[in-house]
Amino acid sequence: MSKIRLATVWLAGCSGCHMSFLDLDEWLFDLATFVDVVHSPIADVKEYPDNVDVCLIEGAIANEENLEIALNVRKKTKFVISFGDCAITANVPAMRNMLGKADSVLKRAYLELGEVNPQLPYEPGIVPVLLDRVTPLHEVIDIDMYIPGCPPSAQRIKEAIAPLVQGEKPVMEGREMIKFG
Amino acid sequence: MAVKYIRVNGKMISARAGETILDAAKDANIHIPRLCHLEGVSDVAACRLCLVELETDRGSRLVPACATPVEEGMTVNTHNEKINEYRRMIIELLFAEGNHVCAVCVVNGNCELQDLAIEVGMDHSRFEYRFPVREVDLTHQIFGKDQGRCIFCTRCVRVCDEIEGAHVWDVAGRGHNLQIVSGLKQPWGNVDACTKCGKCVESCPTGSLFFKGSAVSEMQRDSGKLEFLVQARDKHEWTR
Ligand code: SF4
Ligand code: SF4
Numbered sequence: 001m002s003k004i005r006l007a008t009v010w011l012a013g014c015s016g017c018h019m020s021f022l023d024l025d026e027w028l029f030d031l032a033t034f035v036d037v038v039h040s041p042i043a044d045v046k047e048y049p050d051n052v053d054v055c056l057i058e059g060a061i062a063n064e065e066n067l068e069i070a071l072n073v074r075k076k077t078k079f080v081i082s083f084g085d086c087a088i089t090a091n092v093p094a095m096r097n098m099l100g101k102a103d104s105v106l107k108r109a110y111l112e113l114g115e116v117n118p119q120l121p122y123e124p125g126i127v128p129v130l131l132d133r134v135t136p137l138h139e140v141i142d143i144d145m146y147i148p149g150c151p152p153s154a155q156r157i158k159e160a161i162a163p164l165v166q167g168e169k170p171v172m173e174g175r176e177m178i179k180f181g
Numbered sequence: 182m183a184v185k186y187i188r189v190n191g192k193m194i195s196a197r198a199g200e201t202i203l204d205a206a207k208d209a210n211i212h213i214p215r216l217c218h219l220e221g222v223s224d225v226a227a228c229r230l231c232l233v234e235l236e237t238d239r240g241s242r243l244v245p246a247c248a249t250p251v252e253e254g255m256t257v258n259t260h261n262e263k264i265n266e267y268r269r270m271i272i273e274l275l276f277a278e279g280n281h282v283c284a285v286c287v288v289n290g291n292c293e294l295q296d297l298a299i300e301v302g303m304d305h306s307r308f309e310y311r312f313p314v315r316e317v318d319l320t321h322q323i324f325g326k327d328q329g330r331c332i333f334c335t336r337c338v339r340v341c342d343e344i345e346g347a348h349v350w351d352v353a354g355r356g357h358n359l360q361i362v363s364g365l366k367q368p369w370g371n372v373d374a375c376t377k378c379g380k381c382v383e384s385c386p387t388g389s390l391f392f393k394g395s396a397v398s399e400m401q402r403d404s405g406k407l408e409f410l411v412q413a414r415d416k417h418e419w420t421r
Contacts, residue, residue, distance in 0.1 A: 091284055094282075095280070098313075135310070139309065172304050174299065
């Protein structure tokens with residue numbers, strides 16, 4: 001049996017979901033017998049490859065780069081998992097939405113609260129442009145499965161992924177599997 | 182006292198005349214989800230989570246269990262595909278309507294809204310999030326209010342009025358301007374009528390009303406306290 005091509009992607013989130021994934025410790029060796037990790041912030045692969053079977057996406061859509069990556073991942077991936085509360089609800093990154101559009105957020109953060117040398121970041125092509133509204137992942141692409149949690153515990157990630165790599169659908173029910181926060 | 186018999190989920194149960202479907206089901210250990218209902222204060226049937234299906238000769242219809250008195254021979258279903266779907270939609274709408282960021286909330290892990298999300302199987306909200314701008318009031322000496330987490334169940338309004346007798350809270354505005362206000366829209370800390378009893382904080386199902394100084398996931402509510410007070414008043418049992 002050929003191995004499942006697995007990817008993970010990090011958008012607007014704190015990387016806590018990825019840390020939790022790494023918390024799977026020695027189970028990662030078991031996982032590695034079923035999957036090839038073809039793209040991930042913890043594997044140095046620059047371009048997102050074609051024909052990915054499963055991708056875990058952490059984080060909300062907060063800037064143009066996040067959006068572009070999400071659309072690209074969807075195009076090249078069979079099964080996309082919205083991974084963690086930031087991806088599913090936009091969570092903490094979306095708390096800036098209450099401040100208004102991108103320009104008022106930037107002014108607040110970099111001018112009003114900037115103590116030394118207050119200035120707006122502007123580096124086209126290097127610093128991604130903020131979107132006016134941070135959104136959950138499923139508002140911009142179709143999602144095949146949700147793993148809530150901030151972060152989802154290693155145990156929850158395992159219970160969700162282990163059946164998947166065997167070709168079965170996990171049961172995403174109950175406090176252990178779907179509690180937010 | 183007259184006894185009525187009703188059929189709930191195919192099972193015959195007895196109920197007192199005048200009792201609601203919700204109370205009768207509770208006595209028979211049949212669980213019906215609810216959010217705005219609180220033991221000991223009046224019912225307002227606002228949250229619609231306790232909707233149950235009533236079978237009649239002219240087809241079935243949905244009624245709020247907390248506001249529908251039992252009638253002899255009633256046939257009621259508390260769960261089926263349609264009701265479950267409506268309940269899930271209600272919870273999704275509540276999440277999308279306010280700012281419920283569980284990860285940074287004082288009651289993360291001790292929240293009735295969060296528990297219901299689990300119960301109805303919500304793994305995401307299908308509705309677009311509104312991210313409303315809502316006020317945080319930290320003017321009270323010992324309590325705080327983060328209106329972003331409010332679901333407008335009005336439990337605090339009813340508890341303060343009906344149990345404490347202070348009537349600090351009221352509902353103001355309509356639609357997306359709806360607000361829970363203290364003392365005709367004064368900062369809570371300026372409202373002399375507040376006795377600092379904390380009953381509203383105990384009654385709130387979310388993290389909207391909280392004890393100042395609690396950090397994320399730290400706040401626990403004493404759910405027995407209000408029940409004890411009502412019991413004391415109704416049955417003159419003064420010790421707990
Ligand atoms: S602390 Fe007591 S008196 Fe003050 S608003 Fe809350 S319920 Fe009313
Ligand atoms: S503050 Fe709490 S108790 Fe009062 S209406 Fe809002 S959610 Fe309900």
